[in-house]
Amino acid sequence: MTNYFHTIDKKIRNMGFGIGLRRSHFNEIFDNHDGIDVLEITSENFMKLGGKERDVLVKAKEHFPLVAHGVSMSIGGLDPLNKEYLEELMKLVEFIKTPYFSDHLSYSSAFGVEYHDLIPLPFSKEAIDHVVPRIKQVQDMAGIPFLIENPSYYVEMPGAEMKEIEFFIEIAEKADCGILLDVNNVFVNAMNHGYDPKIYIDAIPSERVLQYHIAGHFDEGEFIIDTHGAEIIDEVFKLYEYAIKHTGPVTTIIERDFEIPPLDVLIAENKQVRAAGTRALEVKV
Amino acid sequence: MSSLEETMRMMHSLLRGEKTAKEMTEFFGTNEKRLAIYQRFVRNHVVKTLGKNYIMFRRLVKKELWGILSDQYFRDYPATGWRLNSCTKLFVDFIAKKVREEKALGGEEFYIELAQFEWEEVIVYCSENVIPKSQEIANPVLNPTLSVMNFEYPIGTFTMHWRGGKRKEEPWITSKVYLQKQPQMVFLLRHPQNQKVNFHVANDRLLFAFKVVHDEIDIENAVSLSGQNEETIRMILNEAHQAGIIILPENF
Numbered sequence: 001m002t003n004y005f006h007t008i009d010k011k012i013r014n015m016g017f018g019i020g021l022r023r024s025h026f027n028e029i030f031d032n033h034d035g036i037d038v039l040e041i042t043s044e045n046f047m048k049l050g051g052k053e054r055d056v057l058v059k060a061k062e063h064f065p066l067v068a069h070g071v072s073m074s075i076g077g078l079d080p081l082n083k084e085y086l087e088e089l090m091k092l093v094e095f096i097k098t099p100y101f102s103d104h105l106s107y108s109s110a111f112g113v114e115y116h117d118l119i120p121l122p123f124s125k126e127a128i129d130h131v132v133p134r135i136k137q138v139q140d141m142a143g144i145p146f147l148i149e150n151p152s153y154y155v156e157m158p159g160a161e162m163k164e165i166e167f168f169i170e171i172a173e174k175a176d177c178g179i180l181l182d183v184n185n186v187f188v189n190a191m192n193h194g195y196d197p198k199i200y201i202d203a204i205p206s207e208r209v210l211q212y213h214i215a216g217h218f219d220e221g222e223f224i225i226d227t228h229g230a231e232i233i234d235e236v237f238k239l240y241e242y243a244i245k246h247t248g249p250v251t252t253i254i255e256r257d258f259e260i261p262p263l264d265v266l267i268a269e270n271k272q273v274r275a276a277g278t279r280a281l282e283v284k285v
Numbered sequence: 286m287s288s289l290e291e292t293m294r295m296m297h298s299l300l301r302g303e304k305t306a307k308e309m310t311e312f313f314g315t316n317e318k319r320l321a322i323y324q325r326f327v328r329n330h331v332v333k334t335l336g337k338n339y340i341m342f343r344r345l346v347k348k349e350l351w352g353i354l355s356d357q358y359f360r361d362y363p364a365t366g367w368r369l370n371s372c373t374k375l376f377v378d379f380i381a382k383k384v385r386e387e388k389a390l391g392g393e394e395f396y397i398e399l400a401q402f403e404w405e406e407v408i409v410y411c412s413e414n415v416i417p418k419s420q421e422i423a424n425p426v427l428n429p430t431l432s433v434m435n436f437e438y439p440i441g442t443f444t445m446h447w448r449g450g451k452r453k454e455e456p457w458i459t460s461k462v463y464l465q466k467q468p469q470m471v472f473l474l475r476h477p478q479n480q481k482v483n484f485h486v487a488n489d490r491l492l493f494a495f496k497v498v499h500d501e502i503d504i505e506n507a508v509s510l511s512g513q514n515e516e517t518i519r520m521i522l523n524e525a526h527q528a529g530i531i532i533l534p535e536n537f
Contacts, residue, residue, distance in 0.1 A: 158312065
């Protein structure tokens with residue numbers, strides 16, 4: 001068995017703090033990036049595209065370390081993994097020299113139809129047996145570590161045989177892949193499904209966490225929605241600090257996909273994330 | 286216990302709108318509101334992308350009709366490609382069917398051509414073709430992102446007026462002159478300078494430059510074939526170069 005996630009050295013595990021590369025910042029990011037150590041590429045936004053996207057990607061890889069994060073692999077889907085998608089993804093992975101690539105532990109297509117959204121899997125043994133070989137397949141194809149991200153979910157699918165955290169860990173361990181821990185998703189799921197987010201974090205095998213996501217969400221009252229469209233709230237910062245204490249320093253990316261603010265706002269928020277990460281590791285005497 | 290496939294089939298029915306959230310509450314053991322989140326997200330991805338890719342069409346047909354059309358499109362044309370833009374590709378076919386078979390939109394073929402134009406703009410924007418730089422070529426070449434479109438209606442003129450900023454006051458738009466047939470050729474391309482999608486309504490000079498480069502006619506032959514002098518031909522080619530239709534070598 002190839003232990004891809006073990007091939008990551010400490011420098012890669014902690015590339016610092018960064019944001020996602022978004023079109024609205026294309027013209028500014030290369031001149032205004034105070035405190036941004038790393039950029040995350042949403043894979044699909046740069047796959048099979050020429051023009052501005054391609055030009056920016058070429059420039060971005062000269063200026064920043066880049067990591068690839070996808071949303072359309074449908075790793076949990078029943079349809080065979082999309083060959084064309086994977087080929088294009090591998091081209092991108094190779095082109096930007098990302099040290100690892102990631103996607104969500106969910107599915108985004110079924111029965112030949114694309115949903116363009118992340119649909120949760122049932123926390124069942126059948127789902128584990130289905131997903132594990134698919135993760136191994138993509139990891140072997142790329143030859144670099146694949147990370148699964150804990151997705152947000154609003155409905156627990158019927159057929160659950162275990163808790164969400166048990167499901168997540170069993171898959172990561174059986175597939176021997178890395179983890180992209182989305183702290184906001186932990187918070188959102190904990191609130192929506194009534195569990196203690198710290199217990200979830202405590203159970204995470206810290207050595208497998210190769211990247212963090214941190215983001216804002218929207219409170220609808222009855223439940224909260226993982227929108228990536230608002231600023232990070234204090235409780236999520238605190239949970240992030242708690243998580244960093246558990247895992248040690250790990251590359252952290254702010255996810256902002258909607259209501260994207262001016263770059264300066266994200267730069268300031270990135271500094272807050274850095275401060276929280278640094279605070280978490282301070283030794284109190 | 287539900288199998289993985291059964292759960293996914295039930296979710297599929299919900300997401301495709303074949304079943305309402307209310308009908309699914311028992312199977313999923315949760316309330317309608319939580320299930321509706323997924324229905325809303327999946328539908329919105331398609332509808333919002335449709336509205337972005339067919340922005341002139343959307344605004345032209347107005348909110349109410351657009352709502353009906355986008356709902357029907359979502360229902361009848363499930364997304365099949367991983368690229369978000371690709372889920373809107375068949376909107377042109379959908380509109381053609383509505384106009385020709387159901388005589389929707391007054392049965393006006395203009396709307397089909399408008400949708401074709403807007404979809405082609407997406408194709409050109411996304412084109413993986415790399416536009417060569419002047420210093421990389423020895424002879425004039427066509428812009429590899431160029432798409433030449435022939436319309437029965439004045440799509441280029443419509444777009445110029447529409448995007449000109451005063452469409453609500455522009456008589457050409459308000460009196461619907463665009464619905465009168467007026468064949469028009471349009472060059473659609475990504476401009477080498479800024480990678481933005483541009484279009485030009487074909488005129489004699491642009492067509493001449495296009496033909497010279499497309500048919501690889503050298504200046505000497507272009508002079509003898511056209512009866513124009515060399516200076517004029519170079520000027521015409523330069524205009525097409527500035528427009529982004531052709532790329533001229535550095536020291537042309």
